[in-house]
Amino acid sequence: MKTEVSISCHCTLNSFSIPIPTSSLPLPSRICHCDSCRRSTGSLFNISLPLPNATSSSFPLGTTLRASVDEEGKTTTRWFCVNCGAHMLRERVAADGSGGREWVVRVGVVQGWEKLVKIEAHIFVGNTTDGGGALLLPRLKGGGEDLPLYSEGVGSDRIILPPPSPLPSAFLSSTSPLLVQCLCKQVSLHLSRPSSSSTHLPHPSPSPSQLSSSDSSSNPWWLTILPAHPSSHFMAKACVCTSCTTNSGTPFFPWSYVPLHLLSLSHSSSSTPSSTFVAPFDPRTLDALQSFKNSNNPSDVERFFCKGCGASVFYTQERRAALVDLAVGLFRAEEGARAESWLEWEKAVGYVEDVEESKGEVLEGLVEGMRDVGTGNSTEEENRATRVRKQIGTLNGLFVLFRSIGFIGHFLDQKLLKQPLYRHPSDDFYISFADNSRVVVQPK
Known part of the structure; x- marks a missing residue:
């Protein structure tokens, strides 16, 4: 049985589907923080979905997809949309060590991608110096333990990120x-x-949010x-x-x-x-x-x-x-x-x-x-909204304060008069519309 994976860039110039064996899902994937992924997309990390059995003939290469100028030479080729710039595909050396080539698709252009991949680790975190986006996504929802962090690929040195702390003043004063x-x-x-x-x-x-800058x-x-x-x-x-x-x-x-x-x-x-x-x-x-x-x-x-x-x-x-x-x-x-x-x-x-x-x-x-x-x-x-809540809270606080002062003053005044606290008769403020004599404007 095959599962059709729907792939489309933002402008939909490149829209196609690729069949993947349903039995192979979810496919293993890693969150990549390497310099090339960050600098070729503008993001802090990237996630790719492997495409088993895909070949160059499966995609409109060279027409609506443009090859990226890449500092990694012949080891990898990235392809992005010629119209909207969406990074879509990457051809690289196969991860299985066979020396062959394999294709992966960037998950941002895959419909329902979270159901298709199983995230295993953060890789190339050493390229970031400060942990980069790995600190923003330490673990999956409900995953319990943190995802493993590797300096480079899986199997390289493991990294343990320190908790966030203030930067040295030299960075801030530069x-x-x-x-x-x-x-x-x-x-x-x-x-x-x-x-x-x-x-x-x-x-x-x-x-x-289109609010005025004169907030x-x-x-x-x-x-x-x-x-x-x-x-x-x-x-x-x-x-x-x-x-x-x-x-x-x-x-x-x-x-x-x-x-x-x-x-x-x-x-x-x-x-x-x-x-x-x-x-x-x-x-x-x-x-x-x-x-x-x-x-x-x-x-x-x-x-x-x-x-x-x-x-x-x-x-x-x-x-x-x-x-x-x-x-x-x-x-x-x-x-x-x-x-x-x-x-x-x-x-x-x-x-x-x-x-x-x-x-x-x-x-x-x-x-x-x-x-x-x-x-x-x-x-x-x-x-x-936070500022409004603070303002409302301030007003409520002042209201309670002044009401309390008034109540204390009334209590002391009644005590000096040796009288109990005054209570208004209920019919002074309770109006029954069944009794027309208590209605200010008589109905015609």
Whole structure:
């Protein structure tokens, strides 16, 4: 018996199905954190579904799928959609040691993928320095024990991540720009540190929830001010909406919110940030980027991905033109893949409702992991709701306080008069509509 696996990129230009023996499901898979997976997608990790017996003739290679420029040479080839940039397929050396080739598909473009795979471990965690996305997904929902972490492939040295702790002040006080670079290095940018001046954008920048930036919060929703340090943090969130997953091929996508005036082109292809900038920066002027608009999305939404390796780079909206979503997987931060000297991670995962029906143990585990690692709320609606609850709580507290003062005053007054506490007759405030004499306006 065969199970048809439905595969489709975001724009549906590449939509096909592959039969897999039902008896082989769920297929074993690992969560990969290698530099190549992060920098070719823009995400923090990737998960692939093996395709037994698939060959190159099974896919529209070279027509609607483009081969990625890959630093790994001939050991692997990635394929992404020529229109929307979704990473879909990868051809690699077979994992069984036979020396043959095998095909895998990125789970972000597979319908109902959580029922088809069995996650066994995190691999290539050593590439991340700080544990990267492995800290966001330490275990599967209901899995009990943490997933094993390997420095490289399965069988390499095991890694034990320390609990989250504050970064050394050297990272937080550094004023050097951050290199933001894709796998093929055709997209190479520099990001400057945010500061108090970053709050004054040249255009209004409403939050993703379309709330006005003139909200009651003193700080912009996308920036965290740290008074103890000369730098501040950009807000970062994990998104699992179907748009982001099918556009990237990854099961979740990490975005940071960055003002365009803090970005500039890098003249260097090295991993060491230079101090040479070209400003101002506009994504549409960079030849290495290809844009994509989907008629199913709001008309002001535009995504940008690298033409060379297919890495997702930007998500832009006209209503907040001065602020862009920038892919965290491209950050080359010295402290590690999560770039915590630059980013403040949100507690909740964005747009979980998009995958509520198909959500399994992996995404449930991610929701729990983000709750443990993150520091804020996922959306401005939640930030505002928290502030409203605090305001209502303050008003309720004042109400109780003043009522208590009045009651104590009345008690002391009645005690001085040597009289019991006054009680209004019940018919003073209880109105029976059956008795018209107690109704202010007589019915006609």
